[in-house]
Amino acid sequence: MRKTHDAQLEKKLNRIALVITVVVLIVVGGMRRISIDLGFDTSFLPAFHSTVNAICGVVLLLALYFIKTGKPKAHQQSIYVAMGLSVVFLVSYILYHITNEAVTYCGEGGIRTVYFILLISHIILAAIILPLILFTFNRAFSGDYARHKKMARWVFPIWLYVAFTGPACYLMLRPCMG
Numbered sequence: 001m002r003k004t005h006d007a008q009l010e011k012k013l014n015r016i017a018l019v020i021t022v023v024v025l026i027v028v029g030g031m032r033r034i035s036i037d038l039g040f041d042t043s044f045l046p047a048f049h050s051t052v053n054a055i056c057g058v059v060l061l062l063a064l065y066f067i068k069t070g071k072p073k074a075h076q077q078s079i080y081v082a083m084g085l086s087v088v089f090l091v092s093y094i095l096y097h098i099t100n101e102a103v104t105y106c107g108e109g110g111i112r113t114v115y116f117i118l119l120i121s122h123i124i125l126a127a128i129i130l131p132l133i134l135f136t137f138n139r140a141f142s143g144d145y146a147r148h149k150k151m152a153r154w155v156f157p158i159w160l161y162v163a164f165t166g167p168a169c170y171l172m173l174r175p176c177m178g
Helices: 007-033 045-068 072-099 110-141 145-176
Strands: none
Touching (some): 045 072
């Protein structure tokens, strides 16, 4: 870990974070317009990326535990793992959606309302959280731990919510999948 804040590094990383965010949002926003036949079945991917997302949530809880118990190196390693899992999730998610038709939710009544509240909040927060995760990471990576901590206090619970509501939505949608 860096001992002093490198403002130039943070600025450079923030520009990269913005480019990554724009690219990801364009790809995710346009993935329904793309249809690719890979020649093999990708219907297993929702279970896979849902599991990856849930594991990411557990790793985030470990990261919180490590920082609260004074183990910054273990915290840092956990965050690296969580970010790696998020990348694996994103690749799997996009791959599934460009190779499969959308699944419509089949539940009725109050559970349908719960599903859509979870789904809509998950989608909105997932779009918002990406750059915030990257900016929070950049603050720590560049050595600005005070600003990192201040931002992480509200970014972390949103990331955790997104990590666990994705699998919850998948489990609720699972009975509707062919």
